[in-house]
Amino acid sequence: MTVQCAWCEEEKAVETTNTAYWELPDGTRSIEITHMPCISCSGCGMSYQEEEIIEEVETQLLLVDTKKLDESIRYDELLKVPRLLKRNYFKF
Template structure:
């Protein structure tokens, strides 16, 4: 596997905890156990694809039953927002 930034081939799979601002901009969520890359030169980082995936899930998932801390797997398994029942 190759590093996205420095292109070295010594990248390993790991996980990372990050904070995201919710789509409404009024709150944040701590997401733990996010699949990430670890490079000796660049440190631990999320790929652009992973950033986009998290953004997409935050827009379409109903997290009202969760606290401000959630695991990546819980985010993926959260129910989809029912836009037809919104007022």
């Protein structure tokens, strides 16, 4: 299924997965997140995560003990890491 690319606005983008590199909230290091949902456009060559995926990853990284994370983790495994808090109480 093709979708409209957020960058070039052509209907040449598809939902797929890629590898992303994310800085941890405390700024101490970054991690590799594999098999991450993304949109990839054959028209302009961009691959990007949609806003809801970005927010999901950032919230999860804020709520887990990042010291226990390996240098590389699958997206689905990251979302399964037990949280220290139930939710982000700082987001209004």
